[in-house]
Amino acid sequence: MAFLHVENLTKSYPGNDAPVFENVNFTIDKGEFVCIIGHSGCGKTTILNALAGLETASDGILTMDGREVAGPGLDRGVVFQSHALMPWMSVIDNVKFGVRSRWPDWRKTQIEAQAAQYLEMVGLGHALQKKPSMLSGGMKQRVGIARAFAIQPKMLLLDEPFGALDALTRGTIQDELLKIVQATAQTVFMITHDVDEAILLSDRILLMSNGPRARIAEIVEVSLPRSRTRHDMHHDPRFYRIRNHLVDFLVSRSKDPKPADETHPPVVRPGETEPAPDTLAA
Amino acid sequence: MKNEHGKSLLLSVVLFALFIGVWFVATQPKESAQQSAAQDEYAALMGKGAAKSGGFPPPQEIGKAIVTHLSDPFKDNGPNDKGIAIQLGHSLGRVGMGFVLAILVALPLGFTIGMSPLLHRALDPFIQVLKPISPLAWMPLALYTIKDSDLSGIFVIFICSVWPMLINTAFGVANVRKDWLNVARTLEVRPLRKALTVILPAAAPTILTGMRISMGIAWLVIVAAEMLVGGTGVGYFVWNEWNNLALPNVIFAILVIGVVGMALDRCFAGLQKLVSYTE
Numbered sequence: 001m002a003f004l005h006v007e008n009l010t011k012s013y014p015g016n017d018a019p020v021f022e023n024v025n026f027t028i029d030k031g032e033f034v035c036i037i038g039h040s041g042c043g044k045t046t047i048l049n050a051l052a053g054l055e056t057a058s059d060g061i062l063t064m065d066g067r068e069v070a071g072p073g074l075d076r077g078v079v080f081q082s083h084a085l086m087p088w089m090s091v092i093d094n095v096k097f098g099v100r101s102r103w104p105d106w107r108k109t110q111i112e113a114q115a116a117q118y119l120e121m122v123g124l125g126h127a128l129q130k131k132p133s134m135l136s137g138g139m140k141q142r143v144g145i146a147r148a149f150a151i152q153p154k155m156l157l158l159d160e161p162f163g164a165l166d167a168l169t170r171g172t173i174q175d176e177l178l179k180i181v182q183a184t185a186q187t188v189f190m191i192t193h194d195v196d197e198a199i200l201l202s203d204r205i206l207l208m209s210n211g212p213r214a215r216i217a218e219i220v221e222v223s224l225p226r227s228r229t230r231h232d233m234h235h236d237p238r239f240y241r242i243r244n245h246l247v248d249f250l251v252s253r254s255k256d257p258k259p260a261d262e263t264h265p266p267v268v269r270p271g272e273t274e275p276a277p278d279t280l281a282a
Numbered sequence: 283m284k285n286e287h288g289k290s291l292l293l294s295v296v297l298f299a300l301f302i303g304v305w306f307v308a309t310q311p312k313e314s315a316q317q318s319a320a321q322d323e324y325a326a327l328m329g330k331g332a333a334k335s336g337g338f339p340p341p342q343e344i345g346k347a348i349v350t351h352l353s354d355p356f357k358d359n360g361p362n363d364k365g366i367a368i369q370l371g372h373s374l375g376r377v378g379m380g381f382v383l384a385i386l387v388a389l390p391l392g393f394t395i396g397m398s399p400l401l402h403r404a405l406d407p408f409i410q411v412l413k414p415i416s417p418l419a420w421m422p423l424a425l426y427t428i429k430d431s432d433l434s435g436i437f438v439i440f441i442c443s444v445w446p447m448l449i450n451t452a453f454g455v456a457n458v459r460k461d462w463l464n465v466a467r468t469l470e471v472r473p474l475r476k477a478l479t480v481i482l483p484a485a486a487p488t489i490l491t492g493m494r495i496s497m498g499i500a501w502l503v504i505v506a507a508e509m510l511v512g513g514t515g516v517g518y519f520v521w522n523e524w525n526n527l528a529l530p531n532v533i534f535a536i537l538v539i540g541v542v543g544m545a546l547d548r549c550f551a552g553l554q555k556l557v558s559y560t561e
Binding site: 077080086087088102133147151 | 461467468469471479483484486557559560561
Protein backbone atom coordinates (compact mmCIF):
# COMPACT_ATOMS: atom_id res chain seq x y z
CA MET A 1 0.00 0.00 0.00
CA ALA A 2 1.53 3.23 -1.16
CA PHE A 3 2.03 6.11 1.24
CA LEU A 4 0.34 8.73 -0.90
CA HIS A 5 -2.55 8.09 -3.24
CA VAL A 6 -3.80 10.56 -5.81
CA GLU A 7 -6.91 9.40 -7.62
CA ASN A 8 -8.63 11.14 -10.50
CA LEU A 9 -7.55 14.54 -9.32
CA THR A 10 -9.17 17.27 -11.42
CA LYS A 11 -9.04 21.01 -11.16
CA SER A 12 -11.23 23.42 -13.05
CA TYR A 13 -11.84 27.05 -12.40
CA PRO A 14 -15.33 28.51 -12.59
CA GLY A 15 -15.95 30.10 -15.97
CA ASN A 16 -13.47 27.85 -17.76
CA ASP A 17 -15.07 24.79 -19.27
CA ALA A 18 -11.79 22.97 -19.79
CA PRO A 19 -10.19 21.83 -16.54
CA VAL A 20 -6.54 22.73 -16.01
CA PHE A 21 -5.81 19.07 -15.43
CA GLU A 22 -8.01 16.05 -15.10
CA ASN A 23 -7.85 12.45 -13.99
CA VAL A 24 -4.43 12.72 -12.48
CA ASN A 25 -3.45 9.44 -10.85
CA PHE A 26 -0.24 8.56 -9.13
CA THR A 27 1.12 7.11 -5.94
CA ILE A 28 4.23 7.77 -3.90
CA ASP A 29 5.82 5.19 -1.64
CA LYS A 30 7.35 5.94 1.70
CA GLY A 31 10.89 7.23 1.31
CA GLU A 32 10.46 7.82 -2.39
CA PHE A 33 11.57 10.97 -4.20
CA VAL A 34 9.19 11.91 -7.00
CA CYS A 35 9.60 14.85 -9.34
CA ILE A 36 6.97 16.29 -11.62
CA ILE A 37 7.94 17.96 -14.87
CA GLY A 38 5.77 19.79 -17.35
CA HIS A 39 5.37 23.05 -19.16
CA SER A 40 4.05 26.13 -17.39
CA GLY A 41 0.31 26.17 -16.99
CA CYS A 42 -0.19 22.42 -16.75
CA GLY A 43 -1.16 22.74 -13.09
CA LYS A 44 1.92 21.34 -11.35
CA THR A 45 1.76 23.94 -8.62
CA THR A 46 -1.96 23.33 -8.20
CA ILE A 47 -1.29 19.62 -7.67
CA LEU A 48 1.38 20.45 -5.10
CA ASN A 49 -0.89 22.95 -3.37
CA ALA A 50 -3.63 20.35 -3.28
CA LEU A 51 -1.20 17.94 -1.61
CA ALA A 52 -0.23 20.71 0.80
CA GLY A 53 -3.89 21.39 1.49
CA LEU A 54 -3.58 25.00 0.42
CA GLU A 55 -5.93 24.54 -2.53
CA THR A 56 -8.80 22.18 -3.02
CA ALA A 57 -9.15 20.16 -6.16
CA SER A 58 -12.46 20.17 -8.00
CA ASP A 59 -12.64 16.42 -8.02
CA GLY A 60 -10.67 13.39 -7.00
CA ILE A 61 -9.35 11.78 -3.87
CA LEU A 62 -6.12 12.50 -2.03
CA THR A 63 -5.02 10.20 0.73
CA MET A 64 -1.81 10.21 2.69
CA ASP A 65 -0.87 7.50 5.13
CA GLY A 66 -4.41 6.11 4.83
CA ARG A 67 -6.08 9.40 5.67
CA GLU A 68 -7.75 11.87 3.41
CA VAL A 69 -5.86 15.11 2.92
CA ALA A 70 -8.16 17.89 4.09
CA GLY A 71 -6.49 21.22 4.60
CA PRO A 72 -2.90 22.05 5.39
CA GLY A 73 -1.10 20.32 8.19
CA LEU A 74 2.14 19.79 10.03
CA ASP A 75 2.57 16.29 8.59
CA ARG A 76 3.58 17.92 5.31
CA GLY A 77 6.46 20.37 5.07
CA VAL A 78 6.34 22.84 2.20
CA VAL A 79 9.28 24.64 0.62
CA PHE A 80 7.94 27.57 -1.35
CA GLN A 81 9.27 28.76 -4.66
CA SER A 82 9.80 32.24 -3.24
CA HIS A 83 11.31 30.87 0.01
CA ALA A 84 8.57 32.77 1.96
CA LEU A 85 10.75 33.64 4.94
CA MET A 86 9.42 36.23 7.35
CA PRO A 87 11.78 39.17 6.78
CA TRP A 88 11.33 40.59 10.28
CA MET A 89 12.57 37.39 11.91
CA SER A 90 16.16 36.23 12.04
CA VAL A 91 17.13 33.02 10.26
CA ILE A 92 16.85 30.90 13.38
CA ASP A 93 13.58 32.55 14.42
CA ASN A 94 12.11 31.60 11.07
CA VAL A 95 12.96 27.97 11.69
CA LYS A 96 11.94 28.18 15.36
CA PHE A 97 8.57 29.49 14.23
CA GLY A 98 7.98 26.15 12.52
CA VAL A 99 9.43 24.06 15.33
CA ARG A 100 7.29 25.84 17.93
CA SER A 101 4.21 25.24 15.82
CA ARG A 102 5.01 21.55 15.57
CA TRP A 103 5.84 21.00 19.25
CA PRO A 104 4.15 23.78 21.26
CA ASP A 105 5.02 22.06 24.55
CA TRP A 106 8.74 22.02 24.00
CA ARG A 107 11.04 24.10 26.14
CA LYS A 108 12.77 27.12 24.65
CA THR A 109 16.18 25.48 24.65
CA GLN A 110 14.79 22.39 22.96
CA ILE A 111 13.19 24.47 20.20
CA GLU A 112 16.39 26.44 19.79
CA ALA A 113 18.47 23.27 19.55
CA GLN A 114 16.19 21.67 16.98
CA ALA A 115 16.21 24.79 14.80
CA ALA A 116 19.97 25.20 15.07
CA GLN A 117 20.53 21.55 14.24
CA TYR A 118 18.63 21.73 10.97
CA LEU A 119 20.22 25.04 9.99
CA GLU A 120 23.56 23.42 10.65
CA MET A 121 22.50 20.60 8.36
CA VAL A 122 21.94 22.97 5.43
CA GLY A 123 25.25 24.68 6.15
CA LEU A 124 23.93 27.83 7.75
CA GLY A 125 25.26 27.36 11.26
CA HIS A 126 27.19 30.60 10.93
CA ALA A 127 24.21 32.77 9.96
CA LEU A 128 21.67 31.98 12.65
CA GLN A 129 21.11 35.55 13.78
CA LYS A 130 21.12 37.16 10.34
CA LYS A 131 18.01 38.64 8.80
CA PRO A 132 16.89 36.97 5.56
CA SER A 133 17.46 40.20 3.64
CA MET A 134 21.18 39.83 4.35
CA LEU A 135 21.32 36.40 2.73
CA SER A 136 21.81 35.41 -0.89
CA GLY A 137 18.99 33.70 -2.77
CA GLY A 138 20.57 30.29 -2.26
CA MET A 139 20.97 30.79 1.47
CA LYS A 140 17.38 31.96 1.80
CA GLN A 141 16.18 28.84 0.05
CA ARG A 142 18.29 26.74 2.42
CA VAL A 143 16.57 28.37 5.37
CA GLY A 144 13.25 27.46 3.73
CA ILE A 145 14.44 23.87 3.39
CA ALA A 146 15.63 23.79 7.00
CA ARG A 147 12.28 25.14 8.18
CA ALA A 148 10.44 22.41 6.28
CA PHE A 149 12.76 19.63 7.47
CA ALA A 150 12.87 20.81 11.07
CA ILE A 151 9.24 19.93 11.71
CA GLN A 152 10.06 16.36 10.63
CA PRO A 153 7.10 16.03 8.30
CA LYS A 154 5.96 12.72 6.88
CA MET A 155 6.29 14.22 3.47
CA LEU A 156 8.12 17.13 1.94
CA LEU A 157 6.63 19.22 -0.85
CA LEU A 158 9.00 21.37 -2.87
CA ASP A 159 7.64 23.87 -5.36
CA GLU A 160 10.48 24.47 -7.77
CA PRO A 161 12.75 25.44 -4.92
CA PHE A 162 15.84 26.14 -7.00
CA GLY A 163 14.15 27.89 -9.91
CA ALA A 164 15.45 31.32 -9.03
CA LEU A 165 19.02 30.27 -8.28
CA ASP A 166 22.09 30.43 -10.47
CA ALA A 167 23.48 27.15 -11.78
CA LEU A 168 26.42 26.90 -9.37
CA THR A 169 24.38 27.56 -6.25
CA ARG A 170 21.72 25.25 -7.51
CA GLY A 171 24.26 22.46 -7.85
CA THR A 172 25.51 22.82 -4.30
CA ILE A 173 22.05 22.90 -2.81
CA GLN A 174 20.97 19.91 -4.90
CA ASP A 175 23.89 17.98 -3.45
CA GLU A 176 22.91 19.01 0.05
CA LEU A 177 19.29 18.13 -0.49
CA LEU A 178 20.32 14.76 -1.91
CA LYS A 179 22.48 14.07 1.13
CA ILE A 180 19.79 15.06 3.61
CA VAL A 181 17.09 13.12 1.83
CA GLN A 182 19.25 10.03 1.68
CA ALA A 183 20.12 10.35 5.35
CA THR A 184 16.55 10.89 6.53
CA ALA A 185 14.74 8.68 3.99
CA GLN A 186 12.30 11.53 3.55
CA THR A 187 9.37 11.15 1.19
CA VAL A 188 9.53 14.02 -1.26
CA PHE A 189 7.33 15.44 -4.00
CA MET A 190 9.02 18.14 -6.02
CA ILE A 191 8.23 20.37 -8.97
CA THR A 192 11.08 21.23 -11.26
CA HIS A 193 11.79 22.53 -14.74
CA ASP A 194 15.30 21.22 -14.73
CA VAL A 195 15.68 17.83 -16.38
CA ASP A 196 19.11 17.12 -14.87
CA GLU A 197 17.88 18.06 -11.43
CA ALA A 198 14.98 15.66 -11.79
CA ILE A 199 17.25 12.79 -12.85
CA LEU A 200 19.72 13.50 -10.05
CA LEU A 201 17.16 13.57 -7.30
CA SER A 202 14.23 11.36 -8.21
CA ASP A 203 13.32 7.74 -8.09
CA ARG A 204 10.49 8.43 -10.48
CA ILE A 205 9.59 11.39 -12.67
CA LEU A 206 6.00 12.26 -13.57
CA LEU A 207 5.69 13.82 -17.00
CA MET A 208 2.72 16.08 -17.47
CA SER A 209 1.19 16.94 -20.81
CA ASN A 210 0.34 20.55 -21.60
CA GLY A 211 -2.76 22.19 -20.19
CA PRO A 212 -5.63 22.66 -20.39
CA ARG A 213 -6.83 19.13 -19.75
CA ALA A 214 -3.32 18.30 -18.70
CA ARG A 215 -2.68 14.87 -17.28
CA ILE A 216 0.21 12.66 -16.39
CA ALA A 217 1.30 11.26 -19.71
CA GLU A 218 4.08 9.02 -18.49
CA ILE A 219 5.89 7.94 -15.41
CA VAL A 220 9.63 7.59 -15.90
CA GLU A 221 11.57 5.34 -13.58
CA VAL A 222 15.08 6.57 -13.02
CA SER A 223 17.07 3.35 -13.09
CA LEU A 224 20.36 4.89 -12.01
CA PRO A 225 21.72 3.61 -8.70
CA ARG A 226 20.54 5.62 -5.69
CA SER A 227 24.13 6.47 -4.83
CA ARG A 228 24.41 8.68 -7.94
CA THR A 229 26.06 12.06 -7.57
CA ARG A 230 26.18 15.14 -9.68
CA HIS A 231 29.79 14.36 -10.53
CA ASP A 232 29.55 10.80 -11.77
CA MET A 233 25.95 10.69 -12.99
CA HIS A 234 26.76 11.86 -16.49
CA HIS A 235 29.31 9.09 -17.04
CA ASP A 236 26.53 6.56 -16.94
CA PRO A 237 25.08 5.88 -20.41
CA ARG A 238 21.66 5.39 -18.81
CA PHE A 239 21.70 9.01 -17.76
CA TYR A 240 21.69 10.17 -21.38
CA ARG A 241 18.98 7.78 -22.40
CA ILE A 242 16.78 9.06 -19.61
CA ARG A 243 17.71 12.63 -20.31
CA ASN A 244 16.96 12.35 -24.02
CA HIS A 245 13.68 10.70 -23.27
CA LEU A 246 12.67 13.56 -20.97
CA VAL A 247 13.78 16.29 -23.34
CA ASP A 248 12.02 14.56 -26.26
CA PHE A 249 8.87 14.51 -24.25
CA LEU A 250 9.06 18.15 -23.26
CA VAL A 251 9.95 19.35 -26.74
CA SER A 252 7.69 17.30 -28.95
CA ARG A 253 5.39 14.89 -27.21
CA SER A 254 3.98 16.95 -24.32
CA LYS A 255 1.59 18.83 -26.64
CA ASP A 256 -0.13 15.76 -27.93
CA PRO A 257 0.34 12.74 -25.77
CA LYS A 258 -1.39 9.50 -26.58
CA PRO A 259 -4.97 8.57 -25.65
CA ALA A 260 -6.71 11.41 -23.88
CA ASP A 261 -8.72 9.07 -21.66
CA GLU A 262 -5.60 7.40 -20.39
CA THR A 263 -5.99 7.63 -16.64
CA HIS A 264 -3.25 5.24 -15.63
CA PRO A 265 -0.15 6.43 -17.44
CA PRO A 266 2.44 3.95 -18.68
CA VAL A 267 5.57 3.43 -16.64
CA VAL A 268 8.72 3.57 -18.72
CA ARG A 269 12.37 2.84 -17.98
CA PRO A 270 14.25 4.67 -20.72
CA GLY A 271 17.54 4.07 -18.95
CA GLU A 272 17.50 0.39 -19.86
CA THR A 273 18.90 -0.64 -23.23
CA GLU A 274 15.70 -2.35 -24.32
CA PRO A 275 13.37 0.53 -24.88
CA ALA A 276 9.87 0.02 -23.62
CA PRO A 277 7.22 -0.48 -26.31
CA ASP A 278 5.71 2.85 -25.41
CA THR A 279 8.75 4.82 -26.46
CA LEU A 280 8.99 2.91 -29.73
CA ALA A 281 5.46 3.74 -30.61
CA ALA A 282 6.16 7.39 -29.99
CA MET B 283 28.09 62.92 2.08
CA LYS B 284 29.27 64.49 5.31
CA ASN B 285 30.28 67.56 3.39
CA GLU B 286 26.88 67.79 1.71
CA HIS B 287 25.30 67.75 5.15
CA GLY B 288 27.48 70.59 6.32
CA LYS B 289 26.66 72.61 3.22
CA SER B 290 22.93 72.23 3.62
CA LEU B 291 23.18 73.16 7.29
CA LEU B 292 25.18 76.27 6.40
CA LEU B 293 22.60 77.21 3.79
CA SER B 294 19.82 76.77 6.35
CA VAL B 295 21.60 79.10 8.76
CA VAL B 296 22.17 81.68 6.02
CA LEU B 297 18.53 81.54 4.96
CA PHE B 298 17.41 81.93 8.56
CA ALA B 299 19.71 84.94 9.10
CA LEU B 300 18.44 86.46 5.86
CA PHE B 301 14.84 85.96 6.93
CA ILE B 302 15.45 87.58 10.34
CA GLY B 303 17.34 90.41 8.69
CA VAL B 304 14.54 91.20 6.23
CA TRP B 305 12.04 90.96 9.05
CA PHE B 306 14.12 93.31 11.19
CA VAL B 307 14.44 95.90 8.42
CA ALA B 308 10.78 95.70 7.44
CA THR B 309 9.58 96.32 10.99
CA GLN B 310 11.80 99.35 11.72
CA PRO B 311 9.74 102.40 12.87
CA LYS B 312 9.30 104.65 9.81
CA GLU B 313 11.10 108.04 9.85
CA SER B 314 8.46 109.75 7.72
CA ALA B 315 5.73 108.78 10.14
CA GLN B 316 6.59 111.69 12.41
CA GLN B 317 3.21 112.89 13.54
CA SER B 318 2.06 115.99 15.30
CA ALA B 319 0.83 115.82 18.88
CA ALA B 320 -2.69 116.39 17.66
CA GLN B 321 -2.46 113.43 15.30
CA ASP B 322 -1.14 111.28 18.12
CA GLU B 323 -4.02 112.26 20.29
CA TYR B 324 -6.47 111.52 17.50
CA ALA B 325 -5.01 108.13 17.03
CA ALA B 326 -5.26 107.45 20.74
CA LEU B 327 -8.89 108.47 20.72
CA MET B 328 -9.58 106.13 17.82
CA GLY B 329 -8.24 103.27 19.89
CA LYS B 330 -5.00 102.99 17.92
CA GLY B 331 -2.82 103.96 20.84
CA ALA B 332 0.80 104.24 19.75
CA ALA B 333 1.89 102.52 22.93
CA LYS B 334 0.50 99.13 21.93
CA SER B 335 0.20 98.93 18.19
CA GLY B 336 3.69 99.50 16.97
CA GLY B 337 2.73 97.55 13.82
CA PHE B 338 4.09 94.03 13.26
CA PRO B 339 6.54 93.15 16.05
CA PRO B 340 10.23 93.11 15.12
CA PRO B 341 12.25 89.95 15.74
CA GLN B 342 13.87 91.18 18.94
CA GLU B 343 10.45 91.38 20.58
CA ILE B 344 9.80 87.77 19.66
CA GLY B 345 13.15 86.94 21.19
CA LYS B 346 12.13 88.71 24.35
CA ALA B 347 8.82 86.84 24.40
CA ILE B 348 10.61 83.52 23.93
CA VAL B 349 12.94 84.26 26.83
CA THR B 350 10.10 85.39 29.10
CA HIS B 351 7.95 82.35 28.36
CA LEU B 352 10.70 79.79 28.52
CA SER B 353 12.13 81.21 31.75
CA ASP B 354 8.93 80.36 33.58
CA PRO B 355 7.14 77.63 31.63
CA PHE B 356 5.25 76.22 34.62
CA LYS B 357 3.72 79.39 36.04
CA ASP B 358 0.05 79.29 36.85
CA ASN B 359 -1.51 82.65 37.71
CA GLY B 360 -5.12 81.91 36.94
CA PRO B 361 -6.84 80.80 33.74
CA ASN B 362 -5.41 83.50 31.49
CA ASP B 363 -1.81 83.42 32.64
CA LYS B 364 -0.44 79.91 32.50
CA GLY B 365 3.07 78.89 31.47
CA ILE B 366 3.60 77.44 28.00
CA ALA B 367 4.58 74.04 29.40
CA ILE B 368 1.27 73.78 31.23
CA GLN B 369 -0.64 74.74 28.08
CA LEU B 370 1.36 72.25 26.03
CA GLY B 371 0.68 69.63 28.67
CA HIS B 372 -3.05 70.14 28.29
CA SER B 373 -2.85 69.96 24.50
CA LEU B 374 -0.61 66.90 24.47
CA GLY B 375 -2.84 65.25 27.05
CA ARG B 376 -5.90 65.71 24.84
CA VAL B 377 -4.05 64.55 21.75
CA GLY B 378 -2.70 61.56 23.65
CA MET B 379 -6.10 60.53 24.99
CA GLY B 380 -7.84 60.92 21.65
CA PHE B 381 -5.02 59.14 19.90
CA VAL B 382 -5.00 56.17 22.25
CA LEU B 383 -8.77 55.87 21.92
CA ALA B 384 -8.36 55.94 18.15
CA ILE B 385 -5.76 53.14 18.35
CA LEU B 386 -8.08 51.06 20.51
CA VAL B 387 -10.82 51.34 17.90
CA ALA B 388 -8.83 51.47 14.66
CA LEU B 389 -6.46 48.56 15.23
CA PRO B 390 -8.99 45.80 15.98
CA LEU B 391 -11.48 47.16 13.49
CA GLY B 392 -8.79 47.60 10.85
CA PHE B 393 -7.64 44.04 11.46
CA THR B 394 -11.16 42.73 11.03
CA ILE B 395 -11.78 44.74 7.90
CA GLY B 396 -8.41 43.76 6.47
CA MET B 397 -9.07 40.07 7.02
CA SER B 398 -12.60 40.07 5.66
CA PRO B 399 -13.14 41.40 2.15
CA LEU B 400 -16.88 41.18 2.79
CA LEU B 401 -16.73 43.52 5.78
CA HIS B 402 -14.35 45.75 3.90
CA ARG B 403 -16.83 46.23 1.09
CA ALA B 404 -19.72 46.64 3.52
CA LEU B 405 -18.02 49.30 5.63
CA ASP B 406 -16.22 51.09 2.84
CA PRO B 407 -19.06 53.52 1.96
CA PHE B 408 -19.32 54.62 5.58
CA ILE B 409 -15.60 55.17 5.87
CA GLN B 410 -15.48 57.05 2.58
CA VAL B 411 -18.24 59.42 3.73
CA LEU B 412 -16.97 59.92 7.27
CA LYS B 413 -13.31 60.33 6.38
CA PRO B 414 -13.46 63.69 4.56
CA ILE B 415 -15.52 65.41 7.25
CA SER B 416 -13.52 68.12 8.98
CA PRO B 417 -13.11 67.00 12.57
CA LEU B 418 -14.22 70.46 13.73
CA ALA B 419 -17.59 69.91 12.05
CA TRP B 420 -18.21 67.29 14.73
CA MET B 421 -17.62 69.87 17.46
CA PRO B 422 -21.21 71.13 17.91
CA LEU B 423 -22.52 67.58 17.95
CA ALA B 424 -19.84 66.58 20.43
CA LEU B 425 -20.52 69.54 22.70
CA TYR B 426 -24.25 68.87 22.59
CA THR B 427 -24.05 65.15 23.33
CA ILE B 428 -21.00 64.99 25.60
CA LYS B 429 -21.71 68.33 27.35
CA ASP B 430 -18.08 68.66 28.38
CA SER B 431 -15.67 70.86 26.47
CA ASP B 432 -12.60 68.89 27.50
CA LEU B 433 -14.06 65.56 26.45
CA SER B 434 -15.34 67.13 23.25
CA GLY B 435 -11.80 68.14 22.40
CA ILE B 436 -10.64 64.57 22.99
CA PHE B 437 -13.49 63.29 20.85
CA VAL B 438 -12.50 65.57 17.99
CA ILE B 439 -8.93 64.27 18.17
CA PHE B 440 -10.26 60.73 18.24
CA ILE B 441 -12.45 61.22 15.21
CA CYS B 442 -9.71 62.80 13.12
CA SER B 443 -7.07 60.22 14.10
CA VAL B 444 -9.18 57.17 13.59
CA TRP B 445 -9.54 57.21 9.79
CA PRO B 446 -5.93 57.17 8.61
CA MET B 447 -5.17 54.47 11.17
CA LEU B 448 -8.19 52.41 10.24
CA ILE B 449 -7.57 52.62 6.50
CA ASN B 450 -3.86 51.90 6.78
CA THR B 451 -4.34 49.01 9.18
CA ALA B 452 -6.95 47.44 6.93
CA PHE B 453 -4.72 47.96 3.90
CA GLY B 454 -1.66 46.57 5.64
CA VAL B 455 -3.50 43.53 6.93
CA ALA B 456 -5.20 42.84 3.61
CA ASN B 457 -1.90 42.99 1.76
CA VAL B 458 0.18 40.66 3.88
CA ARG B 459 2.06 38.44 1.44
CA LYS B 460 0.08 35.32 0.63
CA ASP B 461 3.24 33.23 1.03
CA TRP B 462 3.61 34.16 4.68
CA LEU B 463 0.00 33.28 5.36
CA ASN B 464 0.48 30.00 3.54
CA VAL B 465 3.49 29.25 5.72
CA ALA B 466 1.32 29.85 8.77
CA ARG B 467 -1.40 27.65 7.32
CA THR B 468 0.91 24.74 6.58
CA LEU B 469 2.29 25.04 10.11
CA GLU B 470 -1.25 24.99 11.52
CA VAL B 471 -0.66 28.21 13.40
CA ARG B 472 -3.68 29.18 15.48
CA PRO B 473 -5.54 32.38 14.51
CA LEU B 474 -4.45 34.50 17.47
CA ARG B 475 -0.81 33.49 17.15
CA LYS B 476 -1.00 34.06 13.41
CA ALA B 477 -2.42 37.55 13.97
CA LEU B 478 0.30 38.46 16.46
CA THR B 479 3.35 36.78 14.95
CA VAL B 480 2.69 36.99 11.23
CA ILE B 481 0.07 39.56 10.29
CA LEU B 482 0.92 42.23 12.86
CA PRO B 483 4.66 42.39 12.13
CA ALA B 484 3.99 42.16 8.40
CA ALA B 485 1.52 45.03 8.49
CA ALA B 486 3.32 47.05 11.17
CA PRO B 487 5.10 49.47 8.82
CA THR B 488 1.82 50.34 7.10
CA ILE B 489 0.02 50.65 10.43
CA LEU B 490 2.73 52.96 11.75
CA THR B 491 2.44 55.07 8.62
CA GLY B 492 -1.25 55.48 9.38
CA MET B 493 -0.44 56.44 12.96
CA ARG B 494 2.11 58.99 11.83
CA ILE B 495 -0.43 60.61 9.50
CA SER B 496 -3.02 60.55 12.29
CA MET B 497 -0.67 62.20 14.73
CA GLY B 498 0.10 64.93 12.23
CA ILE B 499 -3.58 65.63 11.69
CA ALA B 500 -4.33 65.46 15.41
CA TRP B 501 -1.70 68.09 16.15
CA LEU B 502 -3.15 70.32 13.44
CA VAL B 503 -6.65 69.89 14.76
CA ILE B 504 -5.97 70.34 18.47
CA VAL B 505 -4.99 74.00 18.00
CA ALA B 506 -8.20 74.80 16.17
CA ALA B 507 -10.28 72.77 18.61
CA GLU B 508 -8.82 74.54 21.61
CA MET B 509 -9.43 77.90 19.99
CA LEU B 510 -13.08 76.94 19.79
CA VAL B 511 -13.43 75.25 23.15
CA GLY B 512 -11.21 77.53 25.17
CA GLY B 513 -10.00 77.14 28.71
CA THR B 514 -6.59 75.54 28.36
CA GLY B 515 -4.16 74.31 25.79
CA VAL B 516 -1.80 75.83 23.31
CA GLY B 517 -4.63 76.65 20.89
CA TYR B 518 -6.42 78.60 23.59
CA PHE B 519 -3.14 80.32 24.40
CA VAL B 520 -2.88 81.57 20.81
CA TRP B 521 -6.47 82.80 20.86
CA ASN B 522 -6.05 84.46 24.23
CA GLU B 523 -2.89 86.29 23.21
CA TRP B 524 -4.63 87.39 20.01
CA ASN B 525 -7.38 88.87 22.13
CA ASN B 526 -4.67 90.62 24.14
CA LEU B 527 -3.22 91.81 20.83
CA ALA B 528 0.09 90.41 22.05
CA LEU B 529 1.45 89.40 18.68
CA PRO B 530 4.92 88.42 19.96
CA ASN B 531 3.24 85.85 22.19
CA VAL B 532 1.17 84.58 19.27
CA ILE B 533 4.28 84.18 17.15
CA PHE B 534 6.04 82.45 20.02
CA ALA B 535 3.13 80.02 20.32
CA ILE B 536 3.20 79.35 16.58
CA LEU B 537 6.87 78.46 16.85
CA VAL B 538 6.21 76.14 19.77
CA ILE B 539 3.40 74.41 17.87
CA GLY B 540 5.75 73.86 14.96
CA VAL B 541 8.58 72.49 17.06
CA VAL B 542 6.36 70.15 19.06
CA GLY B 543 4.67 68.94 15.87
CA MET B 544 8.07 68.18 14.39
CA ALA B 545 9.15 66.33 17.52
CA LEU B 546 6.01 64.19 17.44
CA ASP B 547 6.59 63.38 13.80
CA ARG B 548 10.22 62.42 14.52
CA CYS B 549 9.03 60.08 17.25
CA PHE B 550 6.78 58.25 14.85
CA ALA B 551 9.46 58.19 12.19
CA GLY B 552 11.68 56.46 14.75
CA LEU B 553 8.97 53.93 15.57
CA GLN B 554 8.45 53.31 11.87
CA LYS B 555 12.10 52.56 11.43
CA LEU B 556 11.92 50.16 14.34
CA VAL B 557 9.21 47.98 12.79
CA SER B 558 10.23 48.25 9.15
CA TYR B 559 11.90 45.33 7.42
CA THR B 560 13.61 44.76 4.10
CA GLU B 561 12.52 41.80 2.05
